[in-house]
Amino acid sequence: xxxxxxxxxxxxxxxxxxxxxxxxxxxxxxxxxxxxxxxxxxxxxxxxxxxxxxxxxxxxxxxxxxxxxxxxxxxxxxxxxxxxxxxxxxxxxxxxxxxxxxxxxxxxxxxxxxxxxxxxxxxxxxxxxxxxxxxxxxxxxxxxxxxxxxxxxxxxxxxxxxxxxxxxxxxxxx
Amino acid sequence: xxxxxxxxxxxxxxxxxxxxxxxxxxxxxxxxxxxxxxxxxxxxxxxxxxxxxxxxxxxxxxxxxxxxxxxxxxxxxxxxxxxxxxxxxxxxxxxxxxxxxxxxxxxxxxxxxxxxxxxxxxxxxxxxxxxxxxxxxxxxxxxxxxxxxxxxxxxxxxxxxxxxxxxxxxxxxx
Numbered sequence: 001x002x003x004x005x006x007x008x009x010x011x012x013x014x015x016x017x018x019x020x021x022x023x024x025x026x027x028x029x030x031x032x033x034x035x036x037x038x039x040x041x042x043x044x045x046x047x048x049x050x051x052x053x054x055x056x057x058x059x060x061x062x063x064x065x066x067x068x069x070x071x072x073x074x075x076x077x078x079x080x081x082x083x084x085x086x087x088x089x090x091x092x093x094x095x096x097x098x099x100x101x102x103x104x105x106x107x108x109x110x111x112x113x114x115x116x117x118x119x120x121x122x123x124x125x126x127x128x129x130x131x132x133x134x135x136x137x138x139x140x141x142x143x144x145x146x147x148x149x150x151x152x153x154x155x156x157x158x159x160x161x162x163x164x165x166x167x168x169x170x171x172x173x174x
Numbered sequence: 175x176x177x178x179x180x181x182x183x184x185x186x187x188x189x190x191x192x193x194x195x196x197x198x199x200x201x202x203x204x205x206x207x208x209x210x211x212x213x214x215x216x217x218x219x220x221x222x223x224x225x226x227x228x229x230x231x232x233x234x235x236x237x238x239x240x241x242x243x244x245x246x247x248x249x250x251x252x253x254x255x256x257x258x259x260x261x262x263x264x265x266x267x268x269x270x271x272x273x274x275x276x277x278x279x280x281x282x283x284x285x286x287x288x289x290x291x292x293x294x295x296x297x298x299x300x301x302x303x304x305x306x307x308x309x310x311x312x313x314x315x316x317x318x319x320x321x322x323x324x325x326x327x328x329x330x331x332x333x334x335x336x337x338x339x340x341x342x343x344x345x346x347x348x
Contacts, residue, residue, distance in 0.1 A: 001207060002334075002335070003332065010200050010201060010204070011200075011328070014200070017195050018192055021192045022188055027180075027184060029175040030181070030185070124338070127341075130337055130339070134337035134338075137337075138337075138343070140332055141329045141336055141343050142343065145325070145329060147321065147322075148322040148325040148345055151319070152318070154318050155318040155322075157175045158315050160176075161177040161307065161311035162311045163301075163305065163308035163312075164302075164308075169312070169316065170319065171318060171319040
């Protein structure tokens with residue numbers, strides 16, 4: 001399959017509801033534990049997704065679509081959520097993510113992006129020139145990456161409990 | 175965290191709804207494509223989950239809890255879904271999975287399993303002795319494994335579209 005704006009939005013609009021369905025009212029043990037030192041809990045991942053809505057995806061799209069002579073993106077802080085969310089309950093983060101994503105999809109739709117716009121470019125601080133279609137594709141894959149990560153972090157809480165079946169469960173071996 | 179029946183059910187009861195939220199009314203391109211030769215589509219994975227509800231998890235729990243002298247499990251056919259589901263729309267499979275899982279959770283709850291029962295054993299055809307708690311833990315991790323797999327299969331449909339960002343997206347590298 002090839003990139004399509006509508007098919008991208010199909011994923012982007014589902015992600016917050018998928019996470020809500022997975023995580024609402026679930027025991028803290030599933031969401032506050034990590035995969036080990038220097039890794040994220042489910043709670044940390046939701047914070048990271050919120051920060052992306054605020055500072056990464058649509059702000060970068062706006063830079064690409066702007067008339068600015070310098071279209072270099074700001075760097076994205078992968079650790080901002082540790083300060084930003086201190087003390088907030090998970091459900092508050094989920095609600096925040098749902099609202100921010102909804103607004104960003106409305107904003108994205110409001111641009112009425114044709115192929116001409118999707119081929120416009122910005123400057124990524126590490127990679128150089130990237131297109132708007134690549135940015136939106138990455139937004140989609142980034143969502144799916146974090147759904148997979150959340151599933152893995154939760155699965156690992158039972159690593160000791162599955163006994164010999166660990167041999168069949170690839171998710172516990174990564 | 176350690177194994178707990180209630181926390182296991184928290185995951186088991188959410189999985190069909192998570193998949194429904196992810197996949198209902200989504201374009202076929204996301205669910206009928208695979209990761210490459212000899213790999214499964216999202217559609218194939220849902221069929222595999224249905225077959226597990228019918229022949230694997232609770233039937234094996236019943237063997238463990240039975241008075242039979244021989245508690246050897248039947249082998250599980252990982253490819254049965256290719257024949258069983260021919261021609262069925264994805265939504266029909268999702269509905270079937272939701273119903274089967276609901277019934278299996280009711281059946282599991284009806285057993286009122288105390289620790290004594292959770293330590294009872296069956297014979298796995300490859301591993302030998304396994305406990306009921308290990309079987310239920312594996313059921314949970316197996317769900318999460320397939321949610322992660324579905325996310326990965328979908329993400330890979332955009333492997334060519336993310337451009338240089340592929341370097342940051344681990345899910346595209348596995």
